[in-house]
Amino acid sequence: KVVIISPCLYEGYPVPVIPQPEVLRSGAYSPIAVWTTASPFHAPLPAGLSPLSGYPASLGRVSPPPPSDTSSKDHSGSESPISDEEERLQSKLSDPHAIEAEKFQCNLCNKTYSTFSGLGKHKQLHCDAQSRKSFSCKYCDKEYVSLGALKMHIRTHTLPCVCKICGKAFSRPWLLQGHIRTHTGEKPFSCSHCSRAFADRSNLRAHLQTHSDVKKYQCKSCSKTFSRMSLLHKHEESGCCAAH
DNA sequence: CTGGGGAGGGGGCCC
């Protein structure tokens, strides 16, 4: 029996711990200064909240570098056969018609978008940020060009979505929803090949790989293939590639 | 050591 509990029923949801509107009023402050302790506009943290201590190590961690000189997201460039999903991704990236349909191009990185707003958001979040970062997180050293992007990032520190069952906190409502399924046992994502079901779509996707004859991730040294990149990494770290 | 499930995070896109 599955009981679906809306996260909105939780008292502590969501309670964003972000500066008050007057602190964020545009034009009245230096964006960087807002997030520095030296700022006269600095919003004091709630009692008991100490962002610089007591956080899990994962919160402040810097994303680890890619395991190799190839980007972690650019693992499709192998000679291995391409799955349906991968093919869809490939076509998305390389279909000349798709590119042709995207008329708005970033003048900084040449990435193209089908809508002007899409290009605008890209520039706001990324390319402009490379040259004109303004909003610094006071909890870590990350910088963002827009207040919206910074606010989204701050949630990973403040963790405003709290599970009332166990008290665990999350940065976004949908993460809390997924967590609540671990309490309710709800598993809405079913495998079409077997009877298994999963609470998380990503885990179903990983499971589907186990049904596939074609493993997406191949060891460059021994050509052995794996269903997950993490398994390939473990394989490489265990010594297969030690010779090179 | 390997394979797979569970849980969770970050960023992008769409509405």
Next chain:
DNA sequence: GGGGCCCCCTCCCCA
């Protein structure tokens, strides 16, 4: 501009 959703990814744990 913000929320919801999606995709990709990582880490941990266990058989």
